[in-house]
Amino acid sequence: MNEPAEPPTGGDGRPDAATEAFVAHRNLLFTVAYELLGSAADAEDVLQETWLRWTTVDLGSVRDPRAYLVRITTRQALTRLRTLGRRKETYVGSWLPEPLLTSPDVAEDVELAESVSMAMMLVLETLTPLERAVFVLREVFAFDYDEIAGAVEKNPAAVRQIAHRARAHVAARRPRGATSPDETRDAFEAFQRAVETGDVQSLLDVLAPDVVVIGDGGGVKQAVLQPVVGADKVARLFTAGLTRVGAVMTVEPVQINGGPALLVRLDGELDGVLAMRFDDGLVSGCYYVRNPEKLSRVQQETPVTR
Template sequence: MVDRDSGIDAGATTATDSFVSHRNLLFTVAYEMLGSAADAEDVLQETWLRWSGVDHATVRDPRAFLVRVTTRQALTRLRTLRRRKESYVGPWLPEPLLIAPDVAEDVELAESVSMAMLLVLETLAPTERAVFVLREVFALDYDEIARAVDKTPPAVRQIAHRARAHVAARRPRERVSPAEARDVLAAFGRAVETGDLTGLLDMIAPDVVLLTDGGGVVRAAVEPVVGVADVTEVLVRLGGALLRPTLVNGHPALIVRRDGRIDTVVALRLDAGLITGLYAVRNPEKLSRMDRETAVGR
């Protein structure tokens, strides 16, 4: 139908509004499956092209349809990304995102987009990852997930059970409140800035792991740095940089600036009050969105 006064196709407007209203959800689905905002945006573009080409009168549930298309597009891209990661120089880390502070209040959503969780999801097979994200984060029913991943509902139940157990064995043993995480980050930042080795040793677990992603573009460790002594030695080198605490992927992190530009984003993994993981993203291609907030939702 065309609005005679405006000349605008009302059906096209409704379809556009529907896509826009679900955009944050669709981006989050794609990002949690891919760990890359750039690839998630490409998936959304492909989803929009598919959405704009269907007869919307035949779509009973736009949200379910859009999630299904996004999931299928992300699965296709995820398999391509896995081949790309095989030749990646050094550790591969997810692309960090500045996320609105209110996301941190949605504990489950914040945990699902955290660097630590995204790295756990990397250890799942593509279909397992899709099923886990759609079920555990977005609470889709098994029939809906089955249509998205081209499996039967009983098969999806089994995949979900297997993925849930896999993730549970690798996620932090206890959740840390946003307030406690901010306190740890503030103390960590002060210790790094001042070179306070004693302070660092008090808050870092003995078996801490530091992953540094330079992508072969900038200097970075090509192997994980393991153990409090070696990790602390790396951290004290940040003493001359400008450190700014912020929220990255819904959790406290540090932005490291040198010569006025973002040099590194350091996200922390906390477990039982200690820092057990440090994820330092230095690849400039992954820092391009750090100058603005990215909207996520479910």
Template sequence: MNDRTTGDGTRNTSGPTARHDRMDRVTQPFVAHRNLLFTVAYEMLGSAADAEDVLQETWLRWVGVDPDTVRDQRAYLVRITTRQALSQLRALGRRKESYVGPWLPEPLLTTPDVAEDVELADSVSMAMLLVLETLTPTERAVFVLREVFALGYDEIAEAVDKSQAAVRQIAHRARAHVAARRPRGAVSAAETRRTVEAFQQAVETGDLQRLLELLAPDVVLLTDGGGVVRAAPAPVVGADQVAQVLGRIADAMSLQPTQINGDPALIVRLGGEIDTVLALRVDDSLVTGLYAVRNPEKLSRLERATTLRR
């Protein structure tokens, strides 16, 4: 054994046992907070694949830290994750500039407890993630850390490398921006579920009149094919136009109700295989937004639920 008493009576802690103990002290807090860190990164990026990359970078930096010197390990890990996500977010912005057609967040199959946490479900909904896309990277980081994860301004200031006064101003600006773009009317989870069920039935039965009753006059359909599969190159706007597109689904495809990003949604299958994830935004019991993700690269996490945490 390398961990043994030396001639002067001191303990040798440089051997495999000591290294193993240190690795345990590093690994345990990372594993304990991993779902939280993933949620932070995902809310900032809207991409599970990029969020996983951020977590890998976070781990590489965390493993070089002596955990015994860190007073608040959760805050420290969130700070590392935020900085890595900000860097990734700026790179992602450049990629989106050359993206073919509308860009939509990567949908996640979520566990029932996400829907039960109303604030978390709202923050990861497809509609909210699209609202967050309209913020600058720093605004998005500050909004997510403050409004979703309730971090103090001092912790956020360290994470985004700004003064506390600047962070307060950024938070105020981001809140106002998001508030102006939130759903028009508060809708309960039960009401959303009923609307989605009625929508599914109308599409499956080809009931055009019922479908038009459920669609808001200014409903918008966004289809993300990523240039890989067929998709509308621009938003489809208006109940009549959207209903025409939806009317072509029922003939060849089946609709499966599910929970996507904390909200009721539909998985569209073709020949038994997942073809599209269809998320709905419901305001005042009407469908005001439809988000159809068809890009195969964004459909890889739908076989198992993703655990999100605040």
């Protein structure tokens, strides 16, 4: 969503207090909504709804505009999650989050980068909507339990229990082994070279034994309908895919959701985005989004922040 084309102004011609507060926190609100929904388009709709409700609030009764706006955004996102869940039930093939082109400074904020990574977004998908909201607000944005309780309409004691349960669930699914920035860069560059040359052995050298590939074509473009697991199968998948393309393929390294990824083009036209997860210096996850409806945010940066 864009802010109002002509923001309300006071008598001195400046935006009014409601507009100033919303604009000041807009990127944060988008990030909250996106982490809860995995869809930039739905996050923008939530921001539109947040803005409409915010304009009806008596600002004199608001002590903390940031917390109040996040509360509205969270409630709207939780409502939309139910609709999104029904859409996913009829989705063709695997569902992946909508990828975002992000700026280099997102990668420098390790906690933010992890929280918006494709791998973590898939972990968040395994939580209940309420667990997801509590986890994101607490672990990513550091809201206190009282503030979260107001946002999810539960008491603080219940929120603490939900947070504990969500943390344990996520911890069991986090990356297994820490990978340094240098190791990540080396593995990514080696993977890119192997894909460009079609060198099977070079691919095997950089793939974790239990690497998984998940493809999302949304029923519009061809993609693997079920995850492909194992270094041998994944290496064959990539090299066989390259030989069948019948077009000039080029890849461009970019930052997607705070981590290294490749924009894949065929004959100069954008074909998809390949994001990756790294464990112990090896590629352990490949997430290939080909659904055209999910590629609108990969050629211009989307601001995300905490």
